[in-house]
Ligand SMILES: Nc1ncnc2c1ncn2[C@@H]1O[C@H](COP(=O)(O)OP(=O)(O)OP(=O)(O)O)[C@@H](O)[C@H]1O
């Protein structure tokens with residue numbers, strides 16, 4: 211049924227309609243997932259620095275951005291090996 | 293005080309360099325002292341689009357590294373006395389552009405020019421982020437196509453977080469949307485995202501819509517910014533865009549299919 215709709219949509223409006231639908235989903239996802247776009251790079255850089263001193267795994271660092279009232283808070287979590 | 297404008301997009305090949313050349317020439321034609329800077333280190337081609345490739349001696353990287361001073365590297369446009377070009381380096385590695393180095397050069401340019409137009413490379417790597425870092429205004433170049441719109445959206449996010457203005461808590465970068473390679477024929481057939489669709493997703497001020505036009509290729513073939521091809525739709529659309537940037541309120545043109553004459557109907561596709 212859904213597949214049928216897909217082809218009907220395509221036939222009726224051409225591929226631009228599908229493009230728009232996909233974009234809306236994609237962009238909404240990007241914006242939610244995003245946080246500041248520098249987060250992945252920041253995480254990568256932090257990991258490299260920490261690994262100079264301590265042998266930690268690639269997933270030992272987590273970085274996220276949250277809100278506390280009107281303040282943006284950058285939260286870092288570094289798990290050291292025991 | 294000069295205004296620094298970055299021409300950016302995220303996705304490659306959407307028309308940043310074409311736009312940088314046309315926009316800079318347009319500002320110069322309005323009598324403003326303008327410099328256009330190529331940030332695409334390693335892949336420079338602004339000089340080709342401007343038609344001054346044979347006059348390049350020193351480049352942006354030479355200036356940053358102190359091997360040349362700015363006045364030795366600037367190329368004066370042969371058509372318009374208000375227009376200058378600072379070419380990118382062809383061979384050096386991308387690390388050659390540093391935040392401080394770029395800042396120093398832009399500060400120096402800002403003393404001498406009214407508008408500094410920065411042609412950004414594609415992507416979200418160093419060259420692109422440096423090109424936008426010092427910007428006052430950003431023109432986000434977008435094709436009506438899924439990956440371009442998506443990348444523009446990501447770029448808009450980066451513009452609002454990774455810039456001098458954001459870091460120093462100044463008023464944010466003024467961002468404008470420029471849709472290029474727009475084809476009303478294909479929109480009509482439902483093959484291309486319509487302008488309204490793009491605007492619905494990227495809700496920025498629309499500064500222009502540049503139609504898909506053979507004139508752009510002709511212009512780049514001959515090293516003449518397409519804005520100087522006054523007969524062409526693309527040239528006229530760029531000229532409108534410059535006027536809008538300077539504060540004029542103009543309706544957008546070339547959004548609907550142009551009626552072809554009999555000959556056009558017989559021979560046009
Ligand atoms: N309005 C237009 N109509 C037709 N062709 C166009 C138009 N705008 C750009 N092009 C063509 O698209 C190609 C890419 O243009 P341009 O070099 O300006 O893009 P760019 O964004 O600077 O690319 P890069 O990301 O590689 O720097 C060129 O071949 C150019 O002629």
Ligand SMILES: [Mg+2]
Nearest residue numbers: 308309332412
């Ligand atoms: Mg380019």
